[in-house]
Amino acid sequence: VTKEQTVQLNNGHEMMPYVTGMGCTLTALTGAFAAVGDHSGLAAAAVLGVVGEIAAEQARGPGSLQMNLLDELYQLDEETLAKRLKLQVS
DSSP states (O other): OOSSOOEEEOOOOTTGGGSTTHHHHHHHHHHHHHTTOSOHHHHHHHHHHHHHHHHHTTOSSHHHHHHHHHHHHHHOOHHHHHHHOOEEEO
16 A cells, blocks of 8 residues: 555455454554564454454354454355455555
């Protein structure tokens, strides 16, 4: 992201704001990504958005979304991330 470039992520689920600790999860992911590369905030938000969408597919509410999110974070692979990522760069 620069003055000349913007990035828009379009992943996530409408139920995610109702899950306690979602911001803490994003912070932890950002820290993990910061240890290994650049653009840690973008990478963390992208991963959390994708796993949030996948987790919501079988969630019945915020509680099961939180459990599913942790499971999907554990299961996420590069192919699934690339396939499901909705990222626009302009």
